[in-house]
Amino acid sequence: MPPPRISKRTMRQVLSIIILIVSWQFVSWLADDRAIVPPVQDLLAKLFDMTASFELFVHGLDSLRRVLVAFALGASGGVILGLAAGAVRPLWTFLEVPLDFIRSIPPIGFVPLAIAWFGIGEFSKYLVIAYLTVIVVAFGTVSGIRQVDPTRIRAARCMGLSGWRLFRHVVIPSASRGIIGSLHLSLGLSFISLVAVEIVGSTSGLGFIIMDSRLLLQTDRMIVSIITIGVLGILTVLIFGLLLRLLGLTRFTR
Amino acid sequence: MRAAAVRTLSLLLLLALWESAGRLWLDPLQLPPPSGVAARAWDLSATGELWTHIAASLGRVIIGYAAGSAIGIVLGCFVGAVPVMRDFFSLPIRFFRSVNPLALVPLMILWFGVGELSKVILIAYLVTIVVLYNTALGIETIPADRIRAGRCFGLTGIALFVRVIVPAAAPGILTGLRLGMGFAVLVVIGAEMVGASEGIGYFILLGRQYVAIDDIFVGLLSLGVMGVLLNQVFLLIRNRLLRRYVRTILYRG
Numbered sequence: 001m002p003p004p005r006i007s008k009r010t011m012r013q014v015l016s017i018i019i020l021i022v023s024w025q026f027v028s029w030l031a032d033d034r035a036i037v038p039p040v041q042d043l044l045a046k047l048f049d050m051t052a053s054f055e056l057f058v059h060g061l062d063s064l065r066r067v068l069v070a071f072a073l074g075a076s077g078g079v080i081l082g083l084a085a086g087a088v089r090p091l092w093t094f095l096e097v098p099l100d101f102i103r104s105i106p107p108i109g110f111v112p113l114a115i116a117w118f119g120i121g122e123f124s125k126y127l128v129i130a131y132l133t134v135i136v137v138a139f140g141t142v143s144g145i146r147q148v149d150p151t152r153i154r155a156a157r158c159m160g161l162s163g164w165r166l167f168r169h170v171v172i173p174s175a176s177r178g179i180i181g182s183l184h185l186s187l188g189l190s191f192i193s194l195v196a197v198e199i200v201g202s203t204s205g206l207g208f209i210i211m212d213s214r215l216l217l218q219t220d221r222m223i224v225s226i227i228t229i230g231v232l233g234i235l236t237v238l239i240f241g242l243l244l245r246l247l248g249l250t251r252f253t254r
Numbered sequence: 255m256r257a258a259a260v261r262t263l264s265l266l267l268l269l270a271l272w273e274s275a276g277r278l279w280l281d282p283l284q285l286p287p288p289s290g291v292a293a294r295a296w297d298l299s300a301t302g303e304l305w306t307h308i309a310a311s312l313g314r315v316i317i318g319y320a321a322g323s324a325i326g327i328v329l330g331c332f333v334g335a336v337p338v339m340r341d342f343f344s345l346p347i348r349f350f351r352s353v354n355p356l357a358l359v360p361l362m363i364l365w366f367g368v369g370e371l372s373k374v375i376l377i378a379y380l381v382t383i384v385v386l387y388n389t390a391l392g393i394e395t396i397p398a399d400r401i402r403a404g405r406c407f408g409l410t411g412i413a414l415f416v417r418v419i420v421p422a423a424a425p426g427i428l429t430g431l432r433l434g435m436g437f438a439v440l441v442v443i444g445a446e447m448v449g450a451s452e453g454i455g456y457f458i459l460l461g462r463q464y465v466a467i468d469d470i471f472v473g474l475l476s477l478g479v480m481g482v483l484l485n486q487v488f489l490l491i492r493n494r495l496l497r498r499y500v501r502t503i504l505y506r507g
Contacts, residue, residue, distance in 0.1 A: 012341035020346050036365065093257065094264040104481030105474055106440040108356065108447065108455070112462035113470050117284065192440070195356040200447050200459075207357065211448075214360040222361055230352045 038220040046220040055209070056228060063194055063205040064232060070126040071190045074133025075183055081134060082141025086175070087167060092142055103135045107189075108196035120201050129193040136186040137179070144178020145171060173252040180244060187240055191233040206232070286468040291475065294468040308476060310452040314370065314445075315438045318377025322438075323431055326382040330389025330430070334423070335415075340394065347390075350383050355437050356444045368449035376441055381434035388433070392426020393419060432488050439481065 021040055031037040038046070050056040085092035107128060114124035148171055156170040198207020206229045213222035244250050269288050276287030286294070298304035333339045358376055366372035396419060404418035446455025454473050461469030 009341050012338065013345050016342045016345055019342075020349075090260075093260050094267075097261050097265055098268055101478050101482065104485060105478045106436075106443050106481075108440060108444045109458055109474050109477050111447075112458050113467070113474065116462050116465060116467055116470065191354055192356060195354050196444060199356060199359065199444065210357055210360050214364050217364070219361070219364060222364070226353060226357045226361065229354050229357055233354065234352050 036219055042220050043223055047224050050224055059204055059206050059209050066125055067190050067194050070129035071133055071187055074130035075137055078134040078137025079141055082138040086142045086145030099135050107132050107193040111196055111200040115201050125197045128197050129190050132189055132193055133186040137182045140178045140182020144175030148174040176252045187237055286471055291468050291471045295472045298472060307452055307454050307457045311442050311454045314373045314442050318374040319381050319438045322378035322381025323385050326385025327389050330386040334390035334393025347387050355380050355441050359444045359448050363449050373445045377438045380437045380441055384434040385430040388426045388430025392423035396422040435484055
């Protein structure tokens, strides 16, 4: 059996990771303070500690729950709003300008308002994470509906479809590309809002750990949490994409 | 024209609804009516307080953004044009892109203090990553035929780069610049909430501490106006300067 050939590309990629790690070690050595720029072995040890003490799980689960609940609420609200607005034009004319304005405000700005109105409980957190999803998904749905090929609608009409059945069997499947694209986008954005909520006013979650580590000057704990939240985000978006494919929802998007 | 009229009307209707909600049903301290917010904004801008905060935030964004986009475009051209660099940068860029921008706020403050430096560095870093990625992507995905056509017309080296490659990559670069601006504003507000003594983020957080909801609204509205204006600038650039190059329909996001 011949040895497996490793392409130059893969070798360069592996080398790039090694260079990245070595330069981190170098910076850490240069900074000469393990507490401020912890070397990789300290980070791995901290990762082990935080896993063994379940800190990462407990707070990671809190963060994940917030994103998932808020995303589920926001996405359903956004799809419903978008479909309604796509079907009834005047509704969208009414909503487009204010929603576009709200969308241009960074989500972290709304955290103090949500806390002032609804307290620091979970409800205000869900609200801040979910509102952007509603808007992004509504915009995606409406633009999906607008981009439906008119020939398709004419063809369906020729075959006798009209009203709700036309909407259900032709318009919604044709718009699913716009809807699913906006769902992916807003799931990614939800993680940004999540951290916004957790660093400004929260007593649990990975964002809280990051803020807490800053006060305690535990850089290793902070970096492990930052990486964990990134990994959590990538995995969630990946699993969401797989789920959509398994459920057959992507069959119209090609 | 009719659509514009309907939109203006809808906006007026919304304002009227908000005004009556703030006055009739809800506590105006909880939901300040638009007239109250406008009066407060007028006061704050007359004393110059609002402008101080806006200037502080904008200053940080502009410095960090200028540095980040310059570095990002140069590095992105380099990475996109040289295949070896592409292999070297692909995984690190993917890693840095997946790091949550707001999660870095406390780390930057820990490393570079609560002053201006940490904010500017964070903005510059984020803008660099986004612009670098999109520039490289824009250059990578140029159809080979275009470059061949350019060569056939006798262009080589820098002339080929300036006349063919940069225009073809312009939409990608612009996407990166636009996304980068979004990140810059987001993260400056975050940094100002976590540690600052001026800036819109600080002002909004202060509004919460004093339970001055009208102040929070003024802060949010100025952010919204800033966002809309910046967006208009990008649209203007796209439509005026890059019309020839932008073929794909960009999602208004």
